[in-house]
Amino acid sequence: MSDENLLGQVAGFPLKWCWDVKNSSMTCSEQLPALLGYPTEKTLTLAQILASVHADQRDMLKTLVREVYQKHLTREVRVTISTDKQRFVALLCVWHEANEPHFIQGTVEVLINIPSEQIEFELLHHLFVKAHVGMLVLDAKQRILMANQEFCRSTGFEANELLGISAELFGGSDSDPHLYQRIWLAVDKKGFWSGELLARDKQGLTFAHELTLQRIQVRSEKNCFYVAISKRLDVAMTQIASEQENPRDLLVPDSSSKLLAVAEFKQKLNQSFMQLPGDQTMVLVVFQPYFSKNISTSMSHWLIGNHLLHVPHEMEIGVLSQDLFASFFIVPRNLGVIHQQLQVLMNSICKVDEQQSDIDAIDIKVSLGVSILGTDAISTTQMISHASQALVGSRERGVSSIIYFDNRLQKKMDSKQVLSRLLDKAISGNQIDVFYQPIIDLRTLNITKFEALFRVNLDTKLPYNTQELIQLAEENGWIDRIDLAVTRKGLIDLLSIQEHFKDPAIQLSVNRSMRNDRLSHCCLEDTLQVIMDARIDPKLVTVELTESSFLADVDRQMVWIERLKKEGIEIAIDDFGTGYSSFSYLLNLPINLIKIDRSFVMDLKMGSNAYMMIEMVTSLVHRMGGKVVAEGVETAEILHMLSLAKVDYAQGYLFSKPISLTDIMGGKLPRNFAQHQSVLSVSEVRCARDIMMREFPRVSLDHKLGTVLEMMRNHQHNFWVVIEEGQCRGILRDSEVNAAISPYLETDAEQKRDVLTLNRRVHQILKKGGYESLNQQSEVDIIKRAFQNPETRLVVVTGDTGGCVGIITPDILLQNI
Structure with missing residues (x-):
């Protein structure tokens, strides 16, 4: 049988082997010797198995086998196996059982065939030669050993002309003479360096490129090597490399560049003016950047x-x-669209390059003078003049700003810029306040949680409101910073709130906007980290996500949604009804809460479309095991209608406006709002859905007892619901787990007696009975009768499709009767 046929035949099937340590002998599956490159052998030695593994992994595997033997463990590892004719990735499993002290056992399972070393070499060589970025390989003295085609093309050199020359030959004409020395020191210290530099081609012309240098130490060589990756930037510097050149004569030969010479710019300006559609206008901006370091004209043009x-x-x-x-x-x-475009331009000029090193870090501020055709100018010449005059009239040098020539527009926008500047200062200075608005459980009229809300007191007489500041934060890309600051402070304050109300079950709800997440690359990742760093139970936290911003990028966020859910953090969709009109996404997203936007609640009328929508959404969410919060509740009449629609929670000025922690601690907020009991349509719990516990301890049939035991140590539960494919398969009690594990656990005898027991699965010890399944619509009287059976210790609540959506314990029932 050929090697390829053998691989195909055994792929996915573990081939067993057993090593007798005492007698230094081995037995194995008959296909294993041929698979590992010993076709004439009938059996193998442990040394031969180790020898078949790639050299880089051999020491690791030896250590793993030794550890397995000494500690009676089971270990799995993926390894690359190389023979004379084939290479493949295998899953190697090794175990040592205490009751068979002289035997080490294992399996080899083929996962995937990989190319030979020759093909791998050819692939890597092709990748280097044909790469779309310039690449060099340098020796320890920074001399060129190899150059690929793209580097030769972008510099004009032939490959043989580059061999052996120093890489510093390419330094640009205005380079710092000590720059390369600092760069190589950074590479040797950190292992890499990345930044933007000017360089020279074969003709001596200067161009800008993004350079990455990486230090590589090959094990078989004493000296190191360096790999340089060069990406030529679109802004060519051929004509602006020298300070003596006239900027008015600037020509940029790269057709994709954004910079135009003055003559070409005016030509395009006049052409666009002549072809301007009647329903649109033209905006002209003159701007002057301010740099934090003294740099040459050529460098300033290149940066812009x-x-x-x-x-x-x-x-x-x-x-x-x-x-x-x-x-x-x-x-x-x-005007709103115009100002937004100007904001994009200003932010683009001032942006911080994430790849820029500390060596080259340059901060940029810019003032924009603005003229708008048809508002303050009637020709292109007048527009340039007016925009220049507006720029000259800017009040503050070195501060980014937008200045309109038209005083009417300027007055309107001045306040926005002032508020933006003050808000940025408040965020950077950690001057953000957090106010808290209670969320009321309509079953008990108790406060069940608080929503943490952003507030700030800006040092200005200009009028503003919180929503206006949030919009400014979103426009400027600061909303992530605000959300994180509010979350951190809210998690700290929650402990004080719980202590004040003497209720450790009070929860916190925090907002996370993902509008800027594509730029910041954070949001839910940062949220999880902040919550896990806090000194509270994650199960007490709800993360509210705005409907439209979340669903615009739901696929990318689902990984982090699942991570949050795994830690017990609840997920709420905020402002429901204002974003996507389809409810279909509710079926596929792991959402605990839906918050109905205040626009549907504040003017609610019985029988109106808004009421029917609330009633329909509440019913749908309940069937899926979730709950509903109504925002903007301001009157007793609205509260009555919401209770008729079976809404679970209410939030609004009827109970309390958002207040500070100081006011809460000062007793300005009651724990209960029983004065509104009379307007509720239902004063007591009526069915299983209303009282069930939605988050409960669960395991699967295939969980190992060792894993369950560890979970028992970390969580104070005396039972676990066994769930498989959404269905309840039984109840596993801690007494059953303890009975299955010998009393020698955590003693020296464990290693000899209990390894096999800890590897047993839940389904092997699970007993029948002990619970009763009831539909979520089951009334309380039916639940009471279920617990009258002495063998029923738990009620499993099922949804309309039969899946487990919650549980009820006797304690929960007693609390709600």
Whole structure:
């Protein structure tokens, strides 16, 4: 049989082996010797198995086998196995049982065939030669050993011309003479360096490139090597590398560059002016950047061009003078849209490059002078003049700002810029306040949780409200910082709130906006970390996600949603009804709570479309095991209608406006709102759905007893619901687990007696009975009768499809009668 046929035949089937340590002999599956490259052998030695594993993994595998033998363990590891004719990845399982002290056993299971070393070498060589970025391999003295095709193409050199020369040959004309020395020191210290540099090609012309250097130590070599990856940037610097050149003569040969010479810029400006649609207008901007370091003109032009590579395609950028730039774009006649585009331009210029090293870090601020066609100008010449005059009239040098030539627009936008600046200062100075609004359980009219809400007191006489500041934070990309600050403070304050009300079960609800998540790459990841770092039970935390922003990128967020759920953190969809009109996503998302937006609640009328929507959504969410919160509850009449619709929780000014922690601790908020009991349509619990516990301890049929034992140590539960494919298969009690494990556990005798027991599965010890299944619509009287059976210690609540959606214990029933 050929090696390829043998691989295909045994793939997915573990081949067993057993090593007799005392007699130094081995027995194994008859296919194993041929698989590991010993076709003429009938059996193997342990040394031969180890020898078949890739050299880089051999020492690790020896250590693993030794540990398994000494500690009576079971271990699995993926290894690469190489023979003369084939290479493949295998799952190697090794175990040693205490009752067979002289035997080490294991299996080898083929997972996937991998290319030979020759093919692997050819692939890597092709990757290097044909890469779409320039690549060099350097020796320990930074001399070039290899250069790929793209590097040769971008620099104009032939490969043989580069061999043996120093990489510093490519330094740009205005490079710091000590720059490369600092770069190589950084590489040797950290193992890599990445940043943007100017370089010279074969003709001596300067260009900008993004350079990554990495130090590589090959085990078989005493000296190290360096790999350089060079990506030529779109902004070519051929004509601006020298300080003496006239910026007005600037030409950028790279056709994809955003920078235009002044003549070309004016030509495009006039063409767009002549072709302007009647329903749109033209905005012209003149801007002057301010740099935190003294840099050359060529470098300043290159930085601006590089930062503006990804602004909208319709936004043209021109160089008017040595330190003055201009831009224009076509937009609808809408001031909000115009200001948003200007904000994009300003943020693009001022952005911090994540790849920029500490060596080259340069902070940029910019002022934009703005003229709008049809508002303050009637020609392109007048627009340039007005935008320049607006820029000259800017009040503060070195502070990013937008200045309109038209005083009416400026007055309207000035307050927005002032508020933005003060908000940024408050966020950076950790001056954010948190207010808390109670969420009321309509079964008991007790406070069940508090929503933590952002507040800030800005040092200004300008009028503003919280929603306006949140919109500014979203526009400027600061909302993540606000959400994290509120979450951190809320988690700290929760302990004080629980102590004040003498109720450790009071929960906290925090908001996380994902509107800027594509830029910040955080949000739910950061949220989980902040919650896990706090000194509270994660099960007391609810994370509220705005409907539209969450569902716009639901696939990417699902991994972190599942991580949050795994820790017991509840997920709520906030402002429900204001985003996606379809309810279909509710069927597939692990959501605990739906918060109905105040716009459906504040003017609620019996029989209205809004009421029928609330009633329908509540019914749907309940059938799925979730609960519903209504926001904006301000009158007793609305509370009555919500109770008729069977809404679970209410939040609004009827109970309390958001208040500070100081006011809560000062006794300004009661624990219970029993004065509203008379308006509720139902004053007592009526069915299983209303009282069941939705989060409960669970295991699967295939869980090992060792894992269950560890869970018992970490959680104070005396039972576990066994769930398989959503269905309850039984109740596992701690007494049954303890009975299955000998009293020698955690003693020296454990290693000899209990390894096999700890590896047993739940289904092997699970006993029948001890619980009764009831539909979630079952009334309390039916639940009472179920517990009258002395053998019923738990009621498992099922949904309409038969799946387990919750449980009821005798204690829970007593609390709700």
